Amino acid sequence: MQGNRRIRLFLWAAAIAIFSLGSSEAVRSQEAPNAPAGEPALDLKSLAMVVQQLQSQVQTLNSQVSDLRSAQQQAAREGQELRAELRRTREQLAARGGDTYAPYAVTAAQPSAVAATAPTATLGGVGPTAATPGQSGALDERVAKLEDDEELLNDKITEQSQTKVESGSKYRVRFSGIILLNTEVTRGAVDNLDFPQVATAPVTPGTSGAFSGSLRQSQLGVEAFGPDIAGAHTSANIKFDFGGGFPNTPNGTAFGIVRLRTGTIRLDWENTSIVAGQDNIFFAPLVPTTLTALDTPALSYTGNLWSWTPQVRIEHRVALSDRSRLVMQAGILDSLTGDTPSLNGYRNPTVGEQSGQPAYAVHVSWNRKMFDRELVIGFGGNYGRQNWGFGRNVDGWVATTDLTVPLGAYFDLTGEFYRGRAVGGLGGGIGQSILLSGLIADSTTAIHGLDSLGGWAQLKFKPKTNFEINLAYGQDDPFASELRRFPASAYYYGSSLSRNLSPFVNFIYRVRSDVLFSVEYRRLQTYSLDNNPYNANQTGISIGYLF
Secondary structure (H helix, E strand, C coil): CCHHHHHHHHCCCCCCHHHHHHHHHHHHHHHHHCCCCCCCHHHHHHHHHHHHHHHHHHHHHHHHHHHHHHHHHHHHHHHHHHHHHHHHEEEEEHCCCCCCCCCCCCCCCHHHHHHCCCCCCHHHHHHHHHHHHHHHHHHHHHHHHHHHHHHHHHHHHHHHCCCCCCCCCCCCCEEEEEEEEEEEEECCCCCCCCCCCCCCCCCCCCCCCCEEEECCEEEEEEEEEEEEECCCCEEEEEEEEECCCCCCCCCCCCCCCCCCCCCCCCEEEECCCEEEEEEECCCCCCCCCCCCCCCCCCCCCCCCCCCEEEEEEEEEEEEEEEEEEEEEEEEEEEECCCCCCCCCCCCCCCCCCCCCEEEEEEEEEEEEEEECCEEEEEEEEEEEEEEEECCCEEEEEEEEEEEEEEECCCCEEEEEEEEECCCHCCCHHHCCEEEEECCCCCCCCCEEEEEEEEEEEEEEEECCCCCEEEEEEEEEECCCHHHHHHHCHHHHHCCEEEEEEEEEEEEEEEEECCCCEEEEEEEEEEEEECCCCEEEEEEEEEEECCC
16 A cells, blocks of 8 residues: 555656646747747657656556565465464364473574574474374474574564673673572582582581582673684683682681682684683593582592693694594693692792693594584593602693593483593592602602593483483592502592592473573592592582573
């Protein structure tokens, strides 16, 4: 209707213009009787050409309006068909007593889900015959995907309307993190109630356990995106938590101190990246999935190597085919060895830094697409020299293997394994690095690196996009034969630990894209040399909010 009205207005304007031109020509011919006889004829001819052009344009406009009207009617019909198909699908699901939960929104890293909602195709592939008995499972997935897409679009609209973080520069800055409440019931004694690593002897005789709650494992992060330099995209990030200890004040256990975790500066080219800052040890890249151990990664000191270490590394990616690639990393790291800093705030060199050289690390992984995820097999290594004074040097080294294997549509197997010497600073050897023949302050005491091996594995079952079950097991084994030959080591560490193992199982449910709920059970079993083990059990409930 609006198109017809515009055409009528256009024709009236053209008629008025022609009438005005004709009138002005008639007046001009009356006012100039001595003008040459051929000029009015020429003016009339030009007017006729203008009218023809106007008629041609009107016909073109009519054609375009007709096309637009047809496209609008087609889009309306398709929308009605989509609504009818969705209604039929829901009715069929209700008749079969099907699952009616609404899964959480798809993350921004999955833009293909939005493209699937284009009005020129059936929404999510659901058609009138999708609810046949032989296709009930596929139908559930398609309906869940429809609701995922709808919620994603709503989240995108909300995201665009929110106030963004302001930066001191013109470049974009993103503030993110998690507010995490952990509550635990612990039976037995552990080294750290909030995120235990080993089971210990009871501190207070006659006690059987404890109930605790904490927000210490909440995290804050800031990420900045800068200009391109020499063809590389630049970015930086920094992360904090509240695991830095407690203030000396009443109820100080509830007032965790802010602690620096990681912070990096990145230069990313198409196939090469340079990373400088404090980051995880890249030669042991995997971490078990849990919400109860974020301040210290899960299964640390039970086979999972970890540290946040200042480093500079380079990464290069080589495409082997359209489905596989090779990733090579190499770098130097500050040689941290687990030393406890002095309480006066002054920084003294660690035994690794006293060697006068950094630690060196490499990692190579092969990646291949499988079940819409990645199969990854990686190998890594690290070497760092330690100087314990009086010319006593220890060569610390570790070799690692990591793997991620998709097992069908719903299962994933991940794990890491290591063999090393003097790797207590990386969580290996249950935190024990060296063996002593006497007192460490005695210059005649011999010092040797403690050999150890360990690892962990996790099986993930994820039947839905917002729910998963994780079963994991980790174990660390310092060589007991070496511990027996050097009994003086027990005085340095307080005891000689010969084995530490821990299984856990957790259920993680994502209520929405930003709300997490988890229940976890974990058991710790720690063996001191030639003694019965200490046991502890912990059951925890976690509630997290992502932002």
